[in-house]
Amino acid sequence: MSGIAWLVEPMSYPFMQRAAVGTLAVGVAAPVAGVWATSRRLVYLTDAMGHAILAGVAAAALLGASLLVGGLTAALVMALLVALLVVRARLPEDSAIGVAGQGLFALGVIGVSVSSQPRALSHVLFGNPLTISSADVAAVIALSVIVVAAVAVCLPVLVATTFDPVHARTLAVRTGLVDTAVIVGLGLVVVVGLTTVGVLMALTLCIAPATAARLLSARVTRVLFLAGSLGASAGLAGLLASYHLGLPAGPVVAVLAVAEVAAAVLARTCLRRRHAN
Amino acid sequence: MSSAILRCQRLTVRYGPTVAVEAVDLALTAGEMVALVGRNGAGKSTLLRALAGLTGHEGTVVRDPRACQHPRGEVRVAYVPQRATPRWDMPISVRRAVTAGRLPPGRRWRRAARTDGRVGGGALARLDLTELAARPVGALSGGQAQRLLLARALAQEPDVLLLDEPCDGLDVASVAALVGTLRQLADAGMAVCCAMHELRLARGACNRVIAIDRSVLADGPADQVLSPGGVAALFGLAGAA
Structure with a gap:
């Protein structure tokens, strides 16, 4: 099979077209949000979100409500709990995330144990890019546009509050509000990504491309651009590779995204050696 | 005497049941460099944060734009946190x-x-x-x-500069350069208030020294406050001067 056919042939199927668009959208949004997660040491938050969502999904299943809305609500509750514990109770961020995430996770496990819809729960909790619907595609595109636009518009205030929140407060910036917005934004990215393209792909795309980008540049605009580009390329390449190799898409994309980090470490080491010589 | 550009009266800061700063009265004037000295935990950082508007407090903090070297209708206060x-x-x-x-x-x-x-x-x-x-x-x-x-x-073009232990952890040359810059800024009309432990520097570079231990122990010319028989010596602050 020629290179072009390798790229084009899978795209003749509508499910692959939807998967490609959805993966690209999450591939941009997740890393752009992830840059702030890594800069603000909120990586653990994104992981804990994956656990906390269980509570909302289980509650929605028990109540017969939309599972996606239930997941979103759980993510928002967790984000607000964490923000409250960090901003008001002055807890360290990792402790706040651990307490809120594990508490919600425990509630979710109890909810699942009494749920009568284990298959529906499985679908929402472990979404698959190959089964993504047109409505899901629209949701992730909207999410991507919102995340990128919010970061572009708020870049000066995001930089000021991330680099030195104490100093930002002296400029009358409401840092608590910005912290909450960042955590809520991350929560939205995780839950929308998680329920559309899958938990593994969503979480990995939040963290790995942003980490790789930070290894390759120390300028925030370049890091954001690189993170989005690396996320989108890992998503698309992983999707195509999974199709041709007959492997599950989410894990392949995740492995490629992690491989980008390894490549970035290697590239940075080589560059430093060259500078040293 | 010049009027105060930044003045606090009966300023008290509490963290729960703990009183970190109690009933502090002080005034900063344009063109002076003030050292804020005291043992660790004496309330220097808390006082600076309260003056910068970062910490809730009792008492009043008043900024007077008429006392600025370059009147702009507002007093700009810049705060330099610990590194x-x-x-x-x-x-x-x-x-x-x-x-x-x-x-x-x-x-x-x-x-x-x-x-x-x-x-x-x-x-x-x-x-x-x-x-x-x-x-x-x-x-x-x-x-x-x-x-x-x-x-x-x-970059904030401040009228008042509040610094929280800027010399901490720096080598001798860096400290000398930093203090020299702060002295120049004060000479140019800025009010500079700097928490520091380096008492020799405070004596050499500052117009005034305020010694605190929750409340103000002494406030006056450096030689006076940091003299062997001065108030600060009673609290073990002048030993290194």
């Missing part, structure tokens, strides 16, 4: 970090304007950081990082 406060692994350049000081109310979402670039560039030049402007903040030495924080404060 460990910022996230130095953030992927930003020195220039962007300094420009973060140009984020006044009402312009949160706007890109840096030409004026911001000019003022930021001037602050970088003043602190001898122009050549390092493109360098990542994480690649700076301790002395360079402290200069960055001061440059960011200068």
Whole structure:
């Protein structure tokens, strides 16, 4: 099979077209949000979100409500709990995330144990890019546009509050509000990504491309651009590779995204050696 | 006597049941450099944070625009935190970090304007950081990082400069250069108030020394406050002077 056919042939199927668009959208949004997660040491938050969502999904299943809305609500509750514990109770961020995430996770496990819809729960909790619907595609595109636009518009205030929140407060910036917005934004990215393209792909795309980008540049605009580009390329390449190799898409994309980090470490080491010589 | 540009009266800060600063009265005047001295935990940082508007307090803090060297209708107060406060692994350049000081109310979402670039560039030049402007903040030495924080404060074009132990952890040459810059800023009309432990420097560079231990122990000329028989000596503060 020629290179072009390798790229084009899978795209003749509508499910692959939807998967490609959805993966690209999450591939941009997740890393752009992830840059702030890594800069603000909120990586653990994104992981804990994956656990906390269980509570909302289980509650929605028990109540017969939309599972996606239930997941979103759980993510928002967790984000607000964490923000409250960090901003008001002055807890360290990792402790706040651990307490809120594990508490919600425990509630979710109890909810699942009494749920009568284990298959529906499985679908929402472990979404698959190959089964993504047109409505899901629209949701992730909207999410991507919102995340990128919010970061572009708020870049000066995001930089000021991330680099030195104490100093930002002296400029009358409401840092608590910005912290909450960042955590809520991350929560939205995780839950929308998680329920559309899958938990593994969503979480990995939040963290790995942003980490790789930070290894390759120390300028925030370049890091954001690189993170989005690396996320989108890992998503698309992983999707195509999974199709041709007959492997599950989410894990392949995740492995490629992690491989980008390894490549970035290697590239940075080589560059430093060259500078040293 | 010049009128105070920043004055606090009966300023008290509590953290729950703990009183960190109690009934402090002090006034800062344009053109003076004031050292705030005291043992660890005496309330120096808390007092500076309260003056900068970072901490809730009892009592009053009044800013008087008429006392500014360059009246603009408002008193601008810049606060330089301890060097460990910022996230130095953030992927930003020195220039962007300094420009973060140009984020006044009402312009949160706007890109840096030409004026911001000019003022930021001037602050970088003043602190001898122009050549390092493109360098990542994480690649700076301790002395360079402290200069960055001061440059960011200068980018705010302040009338009052409050610094929390800026000399901490710096080598002798860096401390001398930093204190020299602060002295120049005071001579140019800024009110500078600096928490410090280096009492010899306080005596040499500052017009005035305020010794605190929760409340003000002594407030006066450096030689007087830090003299062997001065009030500060009673609290073990003057031993190194």
